Amino acid sequence: MPQTAIRKILIVGPSWVGDCMLMQPMLMRLGQRHPGCRIDVFAPPWTEKLLRAMPEVHEVIANPFPHGALQLAARYRLGKQLRAARYDQAIVLPNSWKSALVPFFAHIPLRTGFTGESRHILLNDKRQLDKQKLPLMVERFAQLAEDAQGEIPRPLANPKLTIGEAQRDATLHKLNTKNLCPGTRLTLDQPVAAFCPGAEYGPAKRWPAAYYANIAQRLRQRGYTVWLIGSAKDRHAAEEINQLAGAQCTNLCGSTDLGDALALLACAQLVISNDSGLMHLAAALDRPMLALFGSSSPQFTPPLSVHAQVVKIDIECSPCFKRECPLGHFNCMMQLTPDMVWDRLTPLIQG
Numbered sequence: 001m002p003q004t005a006i007r008k009i010l011i012v013g014p015s016w017v018g019d020c021m022l023m024q025p026m027l028m029r030l031g032q033r034h035p036g037c038r039i040d041v042f043a044p045p046w047t048e049k050l051l052r053a054m055p056e057v058h059e060v061i062a063n064p065f066p067h068g069a070l071q072l073a074a075r076y077r078l079g080k081q082l083r084a085a086r087y088d089q090a091i092v093l094p095n096s097w098k099s100a101l102v103p104f105f106a107h108i109p110l111r112t113g114f115t116g117e118s119r120h121i122l123l124n125d126k127r128q129l130d131k132q133k134l135p136l137m138v139e140r141f142a143q144l145a146e147d148a149q150g151e152i153p154r155p156l157a158n159p160k161l162t163i164g165e166a167q168r169d170a171t172l173h174k175l176n177t178k179n180l181c182p183g184t185r186l187t188l189d190q191p192v193a194a195f196c197p198g199a200e201y202g203p204a205k206r207w208p209a210a211y212y213a214n215i216a217q218r219l220r221q222r223g224y225t226v227w228l229i230g231s232a233k234d235r236h237a238a239e240e241i242n243q244l245a246g247a248q249c250t251n252l253c254g255s256t257d258l259g260d261a262l263a264l265l266a267c268a269q270l271v272i273s274n275d276s277g278l279m280h281l282a283a284a285l286d287r288p289m290l291a292l293f294g295s296s297s298p299q300f301t302p303p304l305s306v307h308a309q310v311v312k313i314d315i316e317c318s319p320c321f322k323r324e325c326p327l328g329h330f331n332c333m334m335q336l337t338p339d340m341v342w343d344r345l346t347p348l349i350q351g
Helices: 017-033 045-052 072-085 098-105 137-143 165-178 209-221 232-244 258-267 277-284 338-350
Strands: 008-012 038-043 059-062 089-092 110-114 125-127 192-196 225-228 249-251 270-274 289-292 308-311
Touching: 008 017, 008 072, 008 098, 017 038, 017 045, 017 137, 017 277, 038 045, 045 059, 045 258, 072 098, 089 098, 098 110, 165 258, 192 209, 192 258, 192 277, 209 225, 209 232, 209 338, 225 232, 232 249, 258 277, 270 277, 270 338, 277 289, 277 308, 289 338, 308 338
Parallel strands: 008 038, 008 089, 038 059, 089 110, 110 125, 192 225, 192 270, 225 249, 270 289, 289 308
Antiparallel strands: none
């Protein structure tokens, strides 16, 4: 299909928040290659507020299918409904067979994606992934915006989000009205340090609670207020940090949606985060940040911002990419001590 014919594109997006953020440079590139094109994203409901914060996205279509569920008839019905939209191209980012079904049933003429999981019939613009040439996930996504033999432009644009002052103020007012932490109000009277202590993938990505608490106490002594941001699954770990820090933090885990989290991160003078979706959001907001890596690799999904620094120790067994430490010692995080992190943090505080 000629480039000039691409006017409407459907993206089948990833399920992880961080991966959705890494998808944005691909959306930027599609806008450059096809000026004026409409880009809709088919993605899980929990990513909607993030996607709506991206200026490149025209509409978000909720993906109702749980992970691992085939629901072939329901996928066919949804695909049939989408035929009326008359998309020119679909780009399928997940590698699963199921993820390519809806564009196939929607009769979208150009269906692009990596070969993936036995989906030779479902895709008619199949690409072979060269992992050596494209080591970063953001590069792999961006490659799908090019023609089959095209090269991604370098340097690749970083993800970029902008949260205005009015949105920040509205979020603070809303959360204070809810009285999430009785006796505590969210204000910007002191500099804010945001901690993102969770990691949806598993505990092998999480810096120990006692270490976070140690840094929280040091920051409080320097006049910072410390907010703990994350999902409901992170609330217990965040409360452990708060108690170990002498109840000097504000635990917001599980009390905010993704839009709130974006606004709260935009308020922060510094962020400390595990390798997680919130790490990528903070990077896109250009917050000064320390990104703590253990079982995963910054050579694959680093925070993409000039204001983000990766903190990681080099040991033989890391990265293992496991959800839990397979050796039982968790040295990749246990040996990444609070003193090491504080040494990296001090220049940011002084700055």
